[in-house]
Amino acid sequence: MGGGVEATVMNHYRHIDRDKVQFDFIVQDDSTVVPVDEIESLGGRVFTIPSYKQLPLYIKECEKLFRKLHPVIVHSHMNALSVFPLGAAKRAGVPVRIAHSHSTSNPREYAKTAVKMCLRPFSRVYPTHYAACSHYTAQWLFGSQLDKAGKVKIIRNAIEPETFHFNAAVRAAKRSELGIGDNQLLIGQVGRMCFQKNQLFTLDVFKQVLERRPDAILALAGDGDMMDEVRKRIHELGIERSVKVLGIRKDMNQLCQAFDVLALPSTYEGLSVVAVEAQTAGLPILASTNVSKETDVIPGLIQFIPLKNKAQWINAMVSAPVAEQHQDTHNLIRQAGYDITNSAQQLSGWYQKLFSEVQN
Structure with a gap:
């Protein structure tokens, strides 16, 4: 952890009503700057598994962990790579599987772009729901039709405006x-x-x-x-x-x-x-x-x-x-929808709605 995606996730976790929604974090063993102490102080748990670079082992450990924890929701922030943890979540019987798009690609990153382009057609196979930080990233991964139909939840990269x-x-x-x-x-x-x-x-x-x-x-x-x-x-x-x-x-x-x-x-x-x-x-x-x-x-x-x-x-x-x-x-910035307090409240409401739909 330590990049923009991780910062967005942690910002929401700090401000979400943790009496109603609690997070568990799955991090890879090559991750850096994982705020374990802070997460645990807020009631969360951190589970470390092998890197996706060891793909068969990564998928196996994801599925094993999901079967052990029985989560209602798995929210993946791995962009095109979400196919792997969400595929494991489906096999483990997780009812709500969210794919979240945070970025796009660059043709000059030949290997990475090739992988992303191969995985994009599968971006809608395993998720039950979709999220993105912008319409641009939503359309890049999931296609414009899904976004324009309002089926992608836009979750802003929100912050604490007053601290800036x-x-x-x-x-x-x-x-x-x-x-x-x-x-x-x-x-x-x-x-x-x-x-x-x-x-x-x-x-x-x-x-x-x-x-x-x-x-x-x-x-x-x-x-x-x-x-x-x-x-x-x-x-x-x-x-x-x-x-x-x-x-x-x-x-x-x-x-x-x-x-x-x-x-x-x-x-x-x-x-x-x-x-x-x-x-x-x-x-x-x-x-x-x-x-x-x-x-x-x-x-x-x-x-x-x-x-x-x-x-x-x-x-x-x-x-x-x-x-x-x-x-x-x-x-x-607050008026434009980037206030983390409001964004976290909306995210909590979405999670609770998804949970309720599963229970009913």
């Missing part, structure tokens, strides 16, 4: 902690170090930004399989003094206030949790055109730029203003 409410004192304190001057440009990127999030692209662009704004700083928050490659690229470009690799952070609400602009050059993306958080803090975003347009919640804060146009990315970063005050947008 811009505060000038928080901005000053966090920038001081990071060693950033009042007039220095601070570009941020947040996400798992992987091909999808495209940190290598950001580094190449930032190298050229430094030629025009030599005091600019790039802060990268996150971890992942490509961390070593990211550090190597920083060294090759000779920009070690201008790049801060922050690792996994738990202070996104404060970082969003410290940044002057957020880079989101994803090679593919559903509805980015980080983008919602950034907009809640009034932070301007530079996003690739591969990011879902549904991410544009607050008009005027996101600029969509093609990845093939590096010059435009460079110019946009160079011209980003260092502003002491971000827009006050947290109430607009």
